[in-house]
Amino acid sequence: MVTEVKKWQWFYRLGSPRWFYEITGRWLPWLLCAASLLLASGLFWGLLVAPPDARQGNSFRIIYLHVPAAILALVGYYIMALAGAVGLIWRIKMSFMVMKSAAPIGAALTFIALFTGAVWGKPSWGTYWVWDARITSMLILLFLYLGVLALQRAFSSAEMAYRASAILALVGTINIPIIYKSVDWWHTLHQPATLKLTSASSIHIDMLQPLIVMICGFYVFYVVALCLFTRAEIIRREATSAWVRALVSNESSR
Amino acid sequence: MPWVPELARTPSFLAYVRRDVLLAYRRLGDTVAPLIFFTMVCTLVPLGLSPDPQRLSEIAPGIMWIMALLATLLSIERIFAFDFEDGSLEQLLIAPQLIALPVLAKIVAHWLVTGLPLTLLSPLLAMTLSLPTSAYPAMLLSLAIGSAYLSAVGAVGASLTVSLGRGGLLLPLLVVPLYMPIMIFGTATVFYAVDGLHWSGPLAAMGAMLCAALALCPLAAAAALRVTSA
Amino acid sequence: MCMDVPVPQDYLLSTNELCFERDGRRLFEGINLRLKAGEMVLIEGPNGCGKTTLMRLLTTLLSPTSGALCYRGEPLEKVRYAYLADLLYIGHQSAVKLALSAEENLAWMAASEGIHDPKSVRAALRSMGLGAVYDLPCHQLSAGQVRRVALSRLVLTRAKLWFLDEPLTALDTEGIGLITGRLQGHLDSGGAIVLISHQDLAIGAVRNYDLTKRCALGA
Numbered sequence: 001m002v003t004e005v006k007k008w009q010w011f012y013r014l015g016s017p018r019w020f021y022e023i024t025g026r027w028l029p030w031l032l033c034a035a036s037l038l039l040a041s042g043l044f045w046g047l048l049v050a051p052p053d054a055r056q057g058n059s060f061r062i063i064y065l066h067v068p069a070a071i072l073a074l075v076g077y078y079i080m081a082l083a084g085a086v087g088l089i090w091r092i093k094m095s096f097m098v099m100k101s102a103a104p105i106g107a108a109l110t111f112i113a114l115f116t117g118a119v120w121g122k123p124s125w126g127t128y129w130v131w132d133a134r135i136t137s138m139l140i141l142l143f144l145y146l147g148v149l150a151l152q153r154a155f156s157s158a159e160m161a162y163r164a165s166a167i168l169a170l171v172g173t174i175n176i177p178i179i180y181k182s183v184d185w186w187h188t189l190h191q192p193a194t195l196k197l198t199s200a201s202s203i204h205i206d207m208l209q210p211l212i213v214m215i216c217g218f219y220v221f222y223v224v225a226l227c228l229f230t231r232a233e234i235i236r237r238e239a240t241s242a243w244v245r246a247l248v249s250n251e252s253s254r
Numbered sequence: 255m256p257w258v259p260e261l262a263r264t265p266s267f268l269a270y271v272r273r274d275v276l277l278a279y280r281r282l283g284d285t286v287a288p289l290i291f292f293t294m295v296c297t298l299v300p301l302g303l304s305p306d307p308q309r310l311s312e313i314a315p316g317i318m319w320i321m322a323l324l325a326t327l328l329s330i331e332r333i334f335a336f337d338f339e340d341g342s343l344e345q346l347l348i349a350p351q352l353i354a355l356p357v358l359a360k361i362v363a364h365w366l367v368t369g370l371p372l373t374l375l376s377p378l379l380a381m382t383l384s385l386p387t388s389a390y391p392a393m394l395l396s397l398a399i400g401s402a403y404l405s406a407v408g409a410v411g412a413s414l415t416v417s418l419g420r421g422g423l424l425l426p427l428l429v430v431p432l433y434m435p436i437m438i439f440g441t442a443t444v445f446y447a448v449d450g451l452h453w454s455g456p457l458a459a460m461g462a463m464l465c466a467a468l469a470l471c472p473l474a475a476a477a478a479l480r481v482t483s484a
Numbered sequence: 485m486c487m488d489v490p491v492p493q494d495y496l497l498s499t500n501e502l503c504f505e506r507d508g509r510r511l512f513e514g515i516n517l518r519l520k521a522g523e524m525v526l527i528e529g530p531n532g533c534g535k536t537t538l539m540r541l542l543t544t545l546l547s548p549t550s551g552a553l554c555y556r557g558e559p560l561e562k563v564r565y566a567y568l569a570d571l572l573y574i575g576h577q578s579a580v581k582l583a584l585s586a587e588e589n590l591a592w593m594a595a596s597e598g599i600h601d602p603k604s605v606r607a608a609l610r611s612m613g614l615g616a617v618y619d620l621p622c623h624q625l626s627a628g629q630v631r632r633v634a635l636s637r638l639v640l641t642r643a644k645l646w647f648l649d650e651p652l653t654a655l656d657t658e659g660i661g662l663i664t665g666r667l668q669g670h671l672d673s674g675g676a677i678v679l680i681s682h683q684d685l686a687i688g689a690v691r692n693y694d695l696t697k698r699c700a701l702g703a
Contacts, residue, residue, distance in 0.1 A: 088477075140431050140434055143427075143430065143431040144431045146427065147427050147428040147431060150424055150427050150428070151414060151415075151424065151428060154415070154418050154424055155418070155482075157506065157507055158507045158508075159506070159507055160417075160481060160482060160484065163481040164414050164478060164481050164482055167410075167414065167474060167477055167478045167481065168410075168414055168428060170474070171410055171432065171474055172431075172432070174470065175431075175432050175435070178435045178463065179431070179434060179435050181435075182434070182435035182438045182439060182459075183434075183435075183438065185438070185442075186438040186442070189442060189445075237508060238508070240508060240509075241508075264596060264598070265592075265595050265596055269595065273592060276584075276588075277581060277583055277584070280583035280584065280621075281583055336581075339577070340577055340578070340579060340580065340581060340582070341575055341576070341577025341578055341579040342579045342581065344545060344573070344575055344577070344579065345573070345579045345593075345596065347545060348543055348544060348545060348568055348571070348573055349568065349596060350564075350565040350566075350568035350569040351565075483545075484540070484545060484546050
């Protein structure tokens with residue numbers, strides 16, 4: 001029984017908001033450094049060093065924002081749902097806080113992906129908006145995020161909001177593959193006369209390398225943002241607890 | 255398992271379905287409102303677009319499907335709202351049985367009083383929208399399967415918003431994104447039939463989605479009801 | 485856990501250090517309630533101290549933040565369905581469908597307990613003074629009559645544990661008398677009752693449970 005408790009101690013410690021707050025406080029400076037280093041070098045490499053695209057010229061360079069944002073938007077939904085599932089199964093409040101924080105970040109990234117896609121669409125397709133399969137899926141993903149965000153803010157009880165939005169996120173997770181497949185199929189069905197996007201596999205290696213750096217940078221940036229949002233949520237939720245009060249009085253006396 | 259005899263004592267699946275259908279019948283005005291809405295909005299299309307049969311027949315499958323979706327959205331909130339207000343939901347939650355079962359019964363009952371009548375009404379509207387008669391079987395089947403899916407997925411949204419009161423506004427926001435895949439396959443089935451293609455493919459996809467939804471949605475809705483009605 | 489302190493089997497219901505928090509705010513703690521067959525507990529306390537919340541915890545509609553609930557000495561996780569089958573809960577909302585008649589309502593409530601006997605349903609309604617209106621839709625009945633429809637469950641039920649949240653609301657003197665008699669009868673036949681009521685009841689074996697002391701709101 002005792003060893004059993006020890007084995008799982010790290011798991012339950014992770015569930016302590018205070019522990020999370022303190023450990024992320026120590027990690028954050030490093031993560032922030034890594035994120036800015038990766039993003040700065042990736043941007044420099046991608047925007048200035050990488051060669052222009054043969055067909056699209058310099059306009060393709062928005063890919064360095066568009067693709068990482070789109071990837072993280074999708075990954076973010078799964079992170080959110082996973083955190084929600086952990087919260088529901090093991091009743092860990094900390095996990096719900098992570099889930100709640102993941103929603104606005106993911107929604108923002110989805111919006112960035114859509115926005116950069118539209119900006120990119122103007123020079124390459126001649127129009128800001130095309131009902132392309134990937135864009136449409138991205139739009140539906142944004143709707144899914146907005147649903148979770150709206151539900152989180154609809155309840156007066158925070159715990160109820162956590163649980164309800166976690167269930168919604170899980171339902172959305174099951175639906176995402178179905179949505180992507182069906183929209184893909186819908187698109188081939190209607191075959192609109194549009195340019196095909198340069199697919200990532202056919203991209204030249206000189207353009208791909210900075211893209212990989214940018215994707216890594218976005219991943220670290222995502223973790224940083226998630227930590228910051230979660231820390232704010234912890235302070236909000238635990239405002240009445242002794243350690244947060246001590247923290248606040250320390251901060252204000254400094 | 256000591257609780258098996260208790261399980262047998264709770265009302266059967268069919269009893270739950272019968273009860274909800276009876277209640278819908280007693281509130282007939284509420285029940286037929288989505289159907290009237292469905293009919294009325296379909297009349298808006300020729301008025302707003304063009305009475306040209308050629309143009310109407312091109313968009314008829316999409317119109318019918320979108321209107322069916324909206325009509326379902328109008329009524330899905332009530333699947334749990336009345337039970338929440340009068341306390342029946344509490345009684346359901348403390349019944350000695352798996353709650354998913356009565357929830358599934360409620361989904362079936364909801365389909366019987368909205369999805370099914372909507373499907374049966376659709377040929378009439380299809381006629382006014384000049385849909386080719388050859389596409390009628392595809393339309394009937396796709397609406398029958400699709401509306402059951404709409405009820406099942408909608409029940410999850412309704413269970414999440416049941417205690418919010420103003421959930422009527424939030425509910426569409428939650429479920430419309432989840433409705434998009436079934437609508438894609440639903441309209442495609444009818445479009446295929448209009449074009450004289452084999453339409454069993456998208457219909458089979460809808461059937462598969464319905465099976466998955468009937469298996470998973472009651473569980474999700476039951477879990478959500480436990481959370482939101484506490 | 486219940487296992488730490490052995491709870492005799494003859495306690496129909498017992499709670500061990502039940503504590504409930506909502507959004508990090510502790511509503512009450514240290515609830516140690518024990519209920520034997522033939523006993524009735526009246527939960528007391530001022531408005532907002534969590535009487536209904538405690539009732540919802542005991543009926544498993546809410547789950548406690550910590551502490552445990554035992555049925556006949558067994559922790560609830562093991563005997564959940566047996567417990568649910570043995571309890572009857574009538575809350576603020578009476579679960580009466582206004583679109584259905586008194587008879588249809590009671591027949592459904594009885595069916596939920598596995599009782600399918602139209603005759604006893606009629607008889608129960610008659611004994612509650614609803615003999616003349618049993619086939620009217622409930623939206624035509626008065627608030628007190630609707631209450632009576634909900635409470636006629638008490639005549640039919642086989643459940644041993646009753647949880648009644650303000651059952652006497654809207655009832656007239658005659659109705660209160662009927663219910664008091666029924667509660668006494670239930671206690672005499674070995675049942676147990678947890679009750680919230682602001683009205684005094686003429687029942688002998690009432691134990692008062694003052695929630696004010698357990699209430700953590702002042703802290």
